[in-house]
Amino acid sequence: MKSTEPVCQYELKAARDAMEVIQGKWRIPIVISLTYGTKRFGEIHRDIPDISPKMLSQELKALEENKLITRTLHDSMPVTVEYALTPLGMSLRELLNELRNWGKHFRDEIVGK
Amino acid sequence: MKSTEPVCQYELKAARDAMEVIQGKWRIPIVISLTYGTKRFGEIHRDIPDISPKMLSQELKALEENKLITRTLHDSMPVTVEYALTPLGMSLRELLNELRNWGKHFRDEIVGK
DNA sequence: GTAAGTAGTTACCGCCAGGTAACTAGACGA
DNA sequence: TCGTCTAGTTACCTGGCGGTAACTACTTAC
Numbered sequence: 680m681k682s683t684e685p686v687c688q689y690e691l692k693a694a695r696d697a698m699e700v701i702q703g704k705w706r707i708p709i710v711i712s713l714t715y716g717t718k719r720f721g722e723i724h725r726d727i728p729d730i731s732p733k734m735l736s737q738e739l740k741a742l743e744e745n746k747l748i749t750r751t752l753h754d755s756m757p758v759t760v761e762y763a764l765t766p767l768g769m770s771l772r773e774l775l776n777e778l779r780n781w782g783k784h785f786r787d788e789i790v791g792k
Numbered sequence: 793m794k795s796t797e798p799v800c801q802y803e804l805k806a807a808r809d810a811m812e813v814i815q816g817k818w819r820i821p822i823v824i825s826l827t828y829g830t831k832r833f834g835e836i837h838r839d840i841p842d843i844s845p846k847m848l849s850q851e852l853k854a855l856e857e858n859k860l861i862t863r864t865l866h867d868s869m870p871v872t873v874e875y876a877l878t879p880l881g882m883s884l885r886e887l888l889n890e891l892r893n894w895g896k897h898f899r900d901e902i903v904g905k
Numbered sequence: 906g907t908a909a910g911t912a913g914t915t916a917c918c919g920c921c922a923g924g925t926a927a928c929t930a931g932a933c934g935a
Numbered sequence: 936t937c938g939t940c941t942a943g944t945t946a947c948c949t950g951g952c953g954g955t956a957a958c959t960a961c962t963t964a965c
Contacts, residue, residue, distance in 0.1 A: 691840070693895030694820050694888065700898060702815070704923075707807050715800060720942050726800060734923065736943055746902060757932055757941040767901050774894045775807065777887040782806030785813060788880050789859055817953070833912050847953065849913060870911040870962055 697774070700745050705730055705738045707778065710764070710771055713748060717763040747771070810887070813858050818843055818851045820891065823877070823884055826861060830876040860884070 701707060705727070712718060712726040724735055739762060742748045747768035751761045814820060818840070825831060825839040837848055852875060855861045860881035864874045 690892055691821050691824055693892040693899070694824060695895070696899055697891045697895035698814075698820055701811075704811075707811055708804050711800060711804055711807060721940090727804070731924065731926095732943060733925090733945085737923095755941095760942065767898070770897060771894060774887075774890040777890045778810045779803055779806040781884060781887045782808070782810035784883060785880070786806065786809055834910085844954065845913060846915085846955090850953095868911095873912065 700747070701774075703738065705734055706742060707775070709735070709738055709742065710747065710768060711775060713762060713764045713768070714772065714775065717761050719759055719761055723762065742768070813860070814887075816851065818847055819855060820888070822848070822851055822855065823860065823881060824888060826875060826877045826881070827885065827888065830874050832872055832874055836875065855881075 708727045708730070709723060712723050718726075720735070720739075723739075724730065724732070727735070730738075739748065739750070743750055746765055749763050749765055751763070753759045753761060821840045821843070822836060825836050831839075833845075833848070833852075836852075837843065837845070840848075843851075852861065852863070856863055859878055862876050862878055864876070866872045866874060
């Protein structure tokens with residue numbers, strides 16, 4: 680028996696691309712937080728209390744580099760910064776839904792039982 | 793402004809549960825390989841040539857512990873071992889589809905442009 | 906007896922994701 | 936002038952993910 684599934688090589692690559700962008704402990708939570716609308720640094724931090732400012736800052740930069748979010752600086756009295764999903768970031772919606780659905784399913788099946 | 797999205801805490805948790813199981817460089821590729829049917833150690837290895845036997849063995853164990861796959865030993869002439877998806881593993885189908893779809897989309901948008 | 910194919914295991918090592926703690930810097934209010 | 940809000944930055948450290956190489960143990964074929 681030689682190479683088993685030549686077909687799946689392309690499929691594998693696409694899934695890996697997605698995982699690379701999504702990978703890590705904090706990116707998914709950050710994106711989910713932003714699906715509820717534009718938010719400031721501190722607001723995201725309040726949605727995800729156990730992230731450190733260092734990690735939040737670092738992951739926001741990474742997401743911005745991947746064109747999933749935008750960073751907008753407002754010159755208001757105390758300088759505020761607004762983060763928002765780009766269309767590409769919003770296109771994660773379906774994937775996030777499946778992630779949540781399966782997460783619930785998994786918890787019911789394994790942790791629940 | 794205080795806590796921003798009390799709703800999203802439950803959603804966040806589910807997505808995190810899913811990510812924890814899926815996380816890492818090799819689990820998704822292994823599961824995808826097994827969606828094409830029951831396979832032996834060497835066959836999976838041929839589908840994913842750049843994984844080392846150590847990592848493959850390690851990740852297969854983790855997937856088995858999470859009840860996503862089963863390991864069956866066959867006492868044939870050369871002992872063979874068959875890995876197969878459990879129903880829970882198969883329930884990843886939709887999530888994997890979204891992962892692939894979005895991976896392609898991302899590649900078109902970012903790498904392509 | 907030696908090579909090749911089954912399915913792994915073991916030892917060793919490096920890098921970086923992620924955590925903690927402290928610090929920065931400007932503006933506002935008491 | 937001290938505390939609090941804004942939004943981060945910097946230094947330091949640890950654990951584990953993942954890589955490489957070598958080795959195990961059994962069977963069949965040459």
